[in-house]
Amino acid sequence: xxxxxxxxxxxxxxxxxxxxxxxxxxxxxxxxxxxxxxxxxxxxxxxxxxxxxxxxxxxxxxxxxxxxxxxxxxxxxxxxxxxxxxxxxxxxxxxxxxxxxxxxxxxxxxxxx
Amino acid sequence: xxxxxxxxxxxxxxxxxxxxxxxxxxxxxxxxxxxxxxxxxxxxxxxxxxxxxxxxxxxxxxxxxxxxxxxxxxxxxxxxxxxxxxxxxxxxxxxxxxxxxxxxxxxxxxxxxx
Numbered sequence: 001x002x003x004x005x006x007x008x009x010x011x012x013x014x015x016x017x018x019x020x021x022x023x024x025x026x027x028x029x030x031x032x033x034x035x036x037x038x039x040x041x042x043x044x045x046x047x048x049x050x051x052x053x054x055x056x057x058x059x060x061x062x063x064x065x066x067x068x069x070x071x072x073x074x075x076x077x078x079x080x081x082x083x084x085x086x087x088x089x090x091x092x093x094x095x096x097x098x099x100x101x102x103x104x105x106x107x108x109x110x111x112x113x
Numbered sequence: 114x115x116x117x118x119x120x121x122x123x124x125x126x127x128x129x130x131x132x133x134x135x136x137x138x139x140x141x142x143x144x145x146x147x148x149x150x151x152x153x154x155x156x157x158x159x160x161x162x163x164x165x166x167x168x169x170x171x172x173x174x175x176x177x178x179x180x181x182x183x184x185x186x187x188x189x190x191x192x193x194x195x196x197x198x199x200x201x202x203x204x205x206x207x208x209x210x211x212x213x214x215x216x217x218x219x220x221x222x223x224x225x226x227x
Contacts, residue, residue, distance in 0.1 A: 105154075
């Protein structure tokens with residue numbers, strides 16, 4: 001069974017602060033995706049990282065995929081209240097047609113004005 | 114273009130009853146996956162359908178079943194409902210190669226079993 005551990009589980013910060021969320025596994029994934037979910041809604045895809053060591057930037061969000069494709073991080077610079085939400089990482093199984101996402105349990109981020 | 118549509122949004126059922134949830138994927142997407150989300154367990158994979166065939170299945174009891182129609186619309190059914198089945202059920206569609214393309218999720222169906 002492939003597991004993804006996310007940390008921290010909860011994060012409450014002030015507007016303007018920086019933060020990093022981690023996603024770790026002992027398994028290799030063919031790609032890793034980050035989603036953000038708001039209350040009462042489904043997750044929304046932020047980014048997909050495919051290559052080991054890959055770094056992608058989305059405005060104030062920076063995503064990194066580990067060299068061994070087992071871990072990833074999400075860094076937010078100068079957080080804003082609109083960044084509040086549940087951040088989920090999800091690994092895609094490698095190989096074959098066994099497609100499913102394995103989700104971490106998420107990091108609940110609250111950015112206070 | 115229209116997103117993933119799930120109906121109904123909210124549902125209250127009595128223990129022992131059965132329920133059918135519906136999902137219409139994004140036009141052209143042939144893969145539909147179902148997930149159960151609870152506060153304690155997070156998102157757990159139920160099953161995935163691709164071109165009307167179940168391609169993958171999670172570790173849920175046989176009371177949970179699904180199907181996909183020729184137009185890619187999908188339904189999931191839960192029989193003999195238990196209190197523990199109360200959850201947000203999410204459907205996600207994908208063109209067919211999730212390693213490179215992310216999933217688009219619907220807003221979910223909130224099922225409450227009383």
